[in-house]
Amino acid sequence: MTSATARIGAGPAVRRPRRRRRLVAWLFIAPLAIVNLLVIGGPGLSSLLFSFTDWDGLGQANFVGIDNYVELFQSPNVLAAIWHNLLWTLFFLIVPISMALLGAFLLSRLRRGQVLFRTLYFIPYVLATIVSATVWRQILSPDAGIGAALANLGFDGLAGVNFLGDPSLALGSVAFVNNWQWWGFLLVLFLAAMQGVNPALYEAARLDGANAWREFWHITLPGIRPTLMFLVLMTVIWSFLVFDYVYILTQGGPAGSSDVLATVLYRTAFSEQRAGYASAMAMLLSSISAVVVAGYLILRKKLDWDV
Amino acid sequence: MHQKSKRWGAAVALIAAGGLLAGCASSGSSGDVTYWSAFVSKDTERYYQEHYVDAFNEQSDDTKVKMEVKQLQNLGSLTDTAVSAGRGADVVYSAGPSSALGFASAKRIDALDDYAAEYGWADKLQPWAYQASQVDGTLYSVPVEYGSIVMYYNPGVFEEHGWTVPTTLAEFEKVATEAQAAGMMPVGAGNSGYQAQSEWYLSAFLNMAVGPEKLYQALTGEAKFTDPEFVDAISLFQQQIDKKWWGGGKDRWFTNTDTDLFTGLADGTVAMYITGTWSFGDAGRYFGEAAGNDAEWDWAPLPSLSDDVAPGVYPMAIGTSLSVNSASKQADAAAEYIDFVIDDPARSYDYLAATGQNPPPLSDIASMPDTVDERSARLYTEAPESGNLGYASWTFFPAATDTYLWSEFDKIITGDLTPQAYLEGLQKVFDGELAAGKVITPFEPVPGA
Numbered sequence: 001m002t003s004a005t006a007r008i009g010a011g012p013a014v015r016r017p018r019r020r021r022r023l024v025a026w027l028f029i030a031p032l033a034i035v036n037l038l039v040i041g042g043p044g045l046s047s048l049l050f051s052f053t054d055w056d057g058l059g060q061a062n063f064v065g066i067d068n069y070v071e072l073f074q075s076p077n078v079l080a081a082i083w084h085n086l087l088w089t090l091f092f093l094i095v096p097i098s099m100a101l102l103g104a105f106l107l108s109r110l111r112r113g114q115v116l117f118r119t120l121y122f123i124p125y126v127l128a129t130i131v132s133a134t135v136w137r138q139i140l141s142p143d144a145g146i147g148a149a150l151a152n153l154g155f156d157g158l159a160g161v162n163f164l165g166d167p168s169l170a171l172g173s174v175a176f177v178n179n180w181q182w183w184g185f186l187l188v189l190f191l192a193a194m195q196g197v198n199p200a201l202y203e204a205a206r207l208d209g210a211n212a213w214r215e216f217w218h219i220t221l222p223g224i225r226p227t228l229m230f231l232v233l234m235t236v237i238w239s240f241l242v243f244d245y246v247y248i249l250t251q252g253g254p255a256g257s258s259d260v261l262a263t264v265l266y267r268t269a270f271s272e273q274r275a276g277y278a279s280a281m282a283m284l285l286s287s288i289s290a291v292v293v294a295g296y297l298i299l300r301k302k303l304d305w306d307v
Numbered sequence: 308m309h310q311k312s313k314r315w316g317a318a319v320a321l322i323a324a325g326g327l328l329a330g331c332a333s334s335g336s337s338g339d340v341t342y343w344s345a346f347v348s349k350d351t352e353r354y355y356q357e358h359y360v361d362a363f364n365e366q367s368d369d370t371k372v373k374m375e376v377k378q379l380q381n382l383g384s385l386t387d388t389a390v391s392a393g394r395g396a397d398v399v400y401s402a403g404p405s406s407a408l409g410f411a412s413a414k415r416i417d418a419l420d421d422y423a424a425e426y427g428w429a430d431k432l433q434p435w436a437y438q439a440s441q442v443d444g445t446l447y448s449v450p451v452e453y454g455s456i457v458m459y460y461n462p463g464v465f466e467e468h469g470w471t472v473p474t475t476l477a478e479f480e481k482v483a484t485e486a487q488a489a490g491m492m493p494v495g496a497g498n499s500g501y502q503a504q505s506e507w508y509l510s511a512f513l514n515m516a517v518g519p520e521k522l523y524q525a526l527t528g529e530a531k532f533t534d535p536e537f538v539d540a541i542s543l544f545q546q547q548i549d550k551k552w553w554g555g556g557k558d559r560w561f562t563n564t565d566t567d568l569f570t571g572l573a574d575g576t577v578a579m580y581i582t583g584t585w586s587f588g589d590a591g592r593y594f595g596e597a598a599g600n601d602a603e604w605d606w607a608p609l610p611s612l613s614d615d616v617a618p619g620v621y622p623m624a625i626g627t628s629l630s631v632n633s634a635s636k637q638a639d640a641a642a643e644y645i646d647f648v649i650d651d652p653a654r655s656y657d658y659l660a661a662t663g664q665n666p667p668p669l670s671d672i673a674s675m676p677d678t679v680d681e682r683s684a685r686l687y688t689e690a691p692e693s694g695n696l697g698y699a700s701w702t703f704f705p706a707a708t709d710t711y712l713w714s715e716f717d718k719i720i721t722g723d724l725t726p727q728a729y730l731e732g733l734q735k736v737f738d739g740e741l742a743a744g745k746v747i748t749p750f751e752p753v754p755g756a
Contacts, residue, residue: 056706056745058391059413142562165499165561167721251502254561255717267714270384271503272707273409 044286050279057275068280078281081252081259084171088260089239091175092182093232099179100186101228105216107187108194118191121184129181133248136177140164167257170250174258178245189227197223233296237289261285339373340640341396345382347588351662352376358654363647370640372398390415390632397635398644403625403702404440404747405709407448412744416630419446422642431649433691435623435750436668439703442747448628449645452665454584455621455690456511456699457606461594464575464602472607473579474618479610483552486578494547495571495580496554497563498717504565505720506700506713508553509544510622511581514697515609516540518616519752522698526749528741532734533727536615541726543612545719557720569593573602581609583624587683588663606682608693621690623750624699626665659683694753703749705740708733 051068055061072078103121107114124132139145140163147158163173201219210218221228243262246252252259252267261281269278342360346352360374375396377385383402389395390410399416401407410416423429423446429437436450460472468489473479483493498504513522517540524530525537547553554560554568569586571577573593584606594602608619629648631641648667649655652674655666660678672691675684690696700709711733718724740746 054743056409056413057387058409058415143567162558162562165559253498253502253717254557255721255723256714267710271710271714274707 047279047282050276051283053276053279054274055276055279056273057269058273061276064276068277071277072280072284077256077259077264078261080256081261081264084258085240085242085260087171088175088242089236091172092179092235092239095175096179096183096186097228097231097235099183100190101221103183103187104190104194105220107191108220109212114191118188121187123184124181125185127181129244130248132181133177133245136180137164137249140173140177164250165254167254170254170258174245174249177249178242186231189231190224193224193227194220229296229300233292236292240285240288338637338640339371340398340635340637340644342372342374342398342644343377343382343386343396343400344374345377345379347379347664348662351664354658354662358658359648362654363644367643370637370643372644390634393634395632395634397632397637397641399630399632401448401628401630403628404448404450405702405705407440407628407630408442408745408747409706410630411442411447415633416447417633417635417638419449419631419642422631422646426642426646426650428646428649431670433668433670435696436625438750439623439625439747440628448630449649449667450625450628451645451648451667452627453623453625453668454665455623455686456507456514456581456583456609457621457686458609459569459572459580459582459586459590459604459606460578461572461575461602462605464578467575470578473610475610476612479612482578483547487550487552491575492555492559492571492577493552493579494554495563495568495577495582496548497560497565497568498713499562499564499567501565502717503701503710503713505560505716506709507582509712509716510698510700511609512544512612513537513540513700514620514622515616516543516612518611518613519620519695519697520754521615523749523752525737526698526703526746532730532737536613537730538726540613541719541729545722545726548720549722557722560720561717566593572604573598573600575602584683584686585626585665587680587686604682606686608689608695617695619693620695620697621693622697622699623668623690624702625668659687696750696752698749703747705737705745705747707745708737708740711736 050061052063052065053061054064054067107117110117142148142160142162142165145163147161150157151159161169163169197220201223202215205215205219240260241262242260243266246258246260246263247266250258252263261284265278265281265285268274268281344355346355356374360372364371382400383406386395386400387409390399391413393415399407399410401410407416411418419428428446428449432440432450436453437446440446440448440450458472465472468485470482470485471478473482486493496505496508517536521530521534521536525532525534531537544553548556548560550556551559554563565582565586568577568580568582569590570593572580587606590604591597594600594604608621611618611620629645631638631645635641649669652669652671653676655669656675656679658664659666660676660680660683663680663683666687668691670691672688675688679687700712704712715724715729715732719726719729737746
């Protein structure tokens with residue numbers, strides 16, 4: 001009874017600071033929320049509305065129902081671009097993440113020189129995309145690139161290989177260049193996460209006779225799971241938004257062989273001047289990201305992950 | 308009561324004054340006229356600033372032009388975004404009449420017929436360019452830069468091989484066959500770095516093989532792009548690409564750049580290069596002393612690739628058109644400035660001589676000064692006089708049709724699309740744009756010119 005009275009008596013006094021804390025939290029969130037509402041919410045909503053019109057970006061927008069969406073899923077170019085995005089996603093889920101995990105794990109065991117390697121691997125990430133893409137275009141040129149240079153030295157295995165001009169190689173070549181810039185960034189993030197794993201766990205494992213692989217599999221990977229899962233999620237989202245390297249290196253060519261949704265969208269909006277149809281593509285891109293995030297949240301809830 | 312009527316009087320006076328002020332503002336009799344532009348080099352920008360902006364401001368008491376320089380790559384998209392939002396410069400840039408048509412349909416630019424009558428633009432401009440700048444008989448833009456597509460060649464190389472400039476399909480095939488046998492790329496082509504570059508060659512090929520008359524019929528809806536003449540033309544182009552005549556075929560097309568091809572023309576590895584006259588200004592850097600060789604370049608009109616087409620066709624292209632922003636408070640002054648840009652042939656041709664920039668399509672071609680490079684002077688006098696004028700796709704094709712033309716053509720090169728299927732797709736896109744009123748009315752070709 002006493003404690004109940006005390007709790008009842010303390011109610012308003014406890015609620016006031018709580019309310020204040022909530023208010024302060026809202027005040028902190030408000031500027032960003034307002035900016036997001038204006039910068040993302042407004043244009044997002046207008047894109048949604050325009051996706052049901054034939055707007056050309058200048059004149060009157062006429063309502064066309066779901067015609068743009070029907071055309072979207074019947075267009076061979078859009079379907080090919082979606083397929084390329086899926087291949088791109090698969091590549092970036094496997095190659096850079098594996099390279100970065102392995103690199104970070106090996107670096108984490110280095111006692112000397114870790115900073116040097118970390119810096120070396122990170123440098124490509126801080127280069128401007130236009131700079132690294134232009135350099136790589138030269139490197140991959142069949143006339144003046146690495147194939148020609150090796151041929152001059154007597155190794156003609158890559159001579160005449162047209163990395164960016166051959167439809168069967170273009171997408172893979174662009175992904176390779178993008179990965180060159182990307183994996184070092186992942187490595188640094190994984191390395192930082194690995195350094196947060198409790199060292200006592202490794203010591204205990206070693207006492208139990210665990211080898212490096214077992215340490216990696218049973219301690220490192222579970223220990224960095226929040227970082228890993230976040231980067232997997234972001235990789236999927238970024239892979240569907242990819243534009244810069246593709247546009248600079250191939251513009252989606254040859255013959256659409258490296259087209260991704262974003263390059264098709266760009267061409268549709270700014271070359272074809274079909275802003276309504278391009279808005280429908282933008283909605284598709286946003287929906288894919290939303291599905292990925294929703295899937296992640298559901299998994300997190302079901303598996304009770306602390307990320 | 309007296310006090311009340313005084314207040315009413317003051318209110319009426321205020322409204323009247325406001326109306327007068329508003330009238331002054333909309334008439335644009337004073338104040339700055341804004342103009343967005345972009346240049347290929349700082350030297351060209353300085354020349355334009357001095358001779359087209361400062362010179363105008365010095366001679367004008369009321370109106371001052373304020374030029375804002377944008378990046379060449381995004382001037383169009385910046386203008387589109389601003390003008391569609393009811394803003395942007397008073398003098399609106401567009402990349403030719405097809406782009407201006409979009410602004411006109413959206414009522415973002417003013418009709419210019421009154422100004423055209425006031426300044427005599429119909430007399431100052433070549434008829435084809437004036438006609439192409441009209442929408443349903445109303446002028447909406449003024450062309451201030453024009454050019455064409457021609458065949459560049461190295462006279463020394465032609466002389467060495469005993470070739471004459473081809474004018475017919477048979478002559479073209481002879482030079483191409485012999486050039487290939489000599490280990491050369493017969494015709495330069497490629498689209499690395501700029502995917503839309505393919506349309507330079509496509510425009511040329513359609514004009515050479517289909518001809519202006521059939522193109523005119525297709526652009527006005529009288530004929531179809533799926534007609535046999537077009538199918539035959541694209542099939543012939545595909546065959547020549549397969550033979551590796553153009554750009555070395557599909558293995559090289561997507562790797563060659565404009566720079567590679569001009570370099571090849573200079574060093575004798577490319578026999579002919581069919582491209583735009585915008586390169587007149589900087590072709591010199593690949594030839595002669597500037598490039599450390601003794602090569603020279605020259606040009607010739609396009610050959611005919613069909614018995615139905617007269618040799619020497621000039622596909623006409625308008626690179627820049629100017630209009631008056633309908634949101635402008637300085638409409639009269641903006642029109643005055645546009646007139647200044649095309650008013651003085653000597654000023655336009657001096658600009659051409661000094662920078663190599665394409666001049667406006669002026670009807671006065673007689674006053675071309677000696678200071679203009681002989682090759683440029685020849686183009687800008689011979690093309691209008693020949694009357695054999697064709698259509699460049701980026702000027703006369705509507706946006707989506709034009710994009711289809713060059714983007715899907717990649718699949719013709721790789722063999723993933725048949726000419727028939729390619730042209731059916733082109734016609735489908737064109738039909739949609741024609742029905743939506745997005746196709747400019749092309750000038751009428753001269754039959755048999």
